[in-house]
Amino acid sequence: MGNSLHSRMTWLLLLGFVLVYLCPIGFRPMIVPDEVRYAEIPREMIATGDWIVPRLNGLPYFEKPVLGYWLTGLSMLAFGQTPLPCVSPRRWPQGFPPSWWP
Numbered sequence: 001m002g003n004s005l006h007s008r009m010t011w012l013l014l015l016g017f018v019l020v021y022l023c024p025i026g027f028r029p030m031i032v033p034d035e036v037r038y039a040e041i042p043r044e045m046i047a048t049g050d051w052i053v054p055r056l057n058g059l060p061y062f063e064k065p066v067l068g069y070w071l072t073g074l075s076m077l078a079f080g081q082t083p084l085p086c087v088s089p090r091r092w093p094q095g096f097p098p099s100w101w102p
Helices: 002-027 032-048 066-079 082-095
Strands: none
Touching: 002 082, 032 066, 032 082, 066 082
């Protein structure tokens, strides 16, 4: 009985996260300057074809690990250059904290 309740509660929390946090991503503007900056860097990677050195306005930008830029860039290639694919690769991991891992 306790395990079933835990399973249902986990699914309800996941559904609530998706409905409240992820669904509105495509309908709200991006937060300036951070989300715009972290979307511009992968956009420049796609435009120049240089996936090794992250650049912002043509200058090397090594503030964050490049894996995040790669995930955002792949998302932009798959779904287009709109706010949803620019922000969602960074939002999904926030919904799965380590306490939910088996």
